[in-house]
Amino acid sequence: MEAGTSRSLFEKLLYLGIATFFLWPFIQLYSVKAIPIFDSDTHLRASVALENLMEEALCRPYEFSIADSKFVPIKGYEDLNLMGKIDISPHPTYDSNVLIKAQVMWGSFPLQKNLSLEYIGARTKS
Amino acid sequence: MIHKKNGITLWEILLFTVFLAVSIGASVFFFFINSTDMQKAQQKYAWVKNVNSVLDDVSLEIGNAVILSHPFNGSSKECFYRGASDHSTLEPESFEEGFIFSDDLLYYISKEPTSTNVTRFGKHRNPILVNCKDGIFNRKSANQIEIYFKMNSPNGTETDREFRRIINLRNK
Structure with missing residues (x-):
């Protein structure tokens, strides 16, 4: 050139x-x-929030299927702008189980972070 | 075509400047890593991690308890349960375990008909947490209990940090 x-x-x-x-x-x-x-402290707080979200999800009676729910702000974590959501769906291979997935997300694109936790529950209710 | 090199050329100056900038940046970064601020942050991180690992074990213990007898409803500074034992058998009814917030300390105790023992809780020595304020067990529903307390970090970097755990009582 x-x-x-x-x-x-x-x-x-x-x-x-x-x-x-x-x-x-x-x-x-x-x-x-x-x-x-x-931001290691942020990670710790977010992981605790995730555990609490999962325990709350396990406490409530299984609703039929809440897949693709929306992210909602988590109380007490307003300073991080932490959002969380819970998805409950039938297990893809085992009919008698449900898959419970909790997710937290913070930050904004492209420096966005999210953590997720999955749990398999027996479908005794619903 | 052959150029005669005379003196220092522009790209050499540029390259030198880039290397200089990288080395200055690196030394600033290493000074930052060694600073007391960073060390305090690491101490705080270790402290929070330790408290959370204790809380993890407490949550696991209470979550898997066979029967949570106290608090039945509302909130209390104490929490008593009949623990899950190996082989899916029940412990005798007279044997109860519990956690107690007392004098800004969290204790694990086990109650027998004749005595109350302050023994070890797994790998944690009693009191399993020190300097926790406003500690409370809050029974939110039949199958949900919440632990809440505040703590100051040992090196004074953070005051009144809140710790909150929600526990699903799996055997309800």
């Missing part, structure tokens, strides 16, 4: 693509909390 001419749009997009290709795994590592040196 001659000196003085700027890069074309295509080339800029190419560089952006290469940079994203290299950086995306690191962003993924961040979001699955594989690098817990920073």
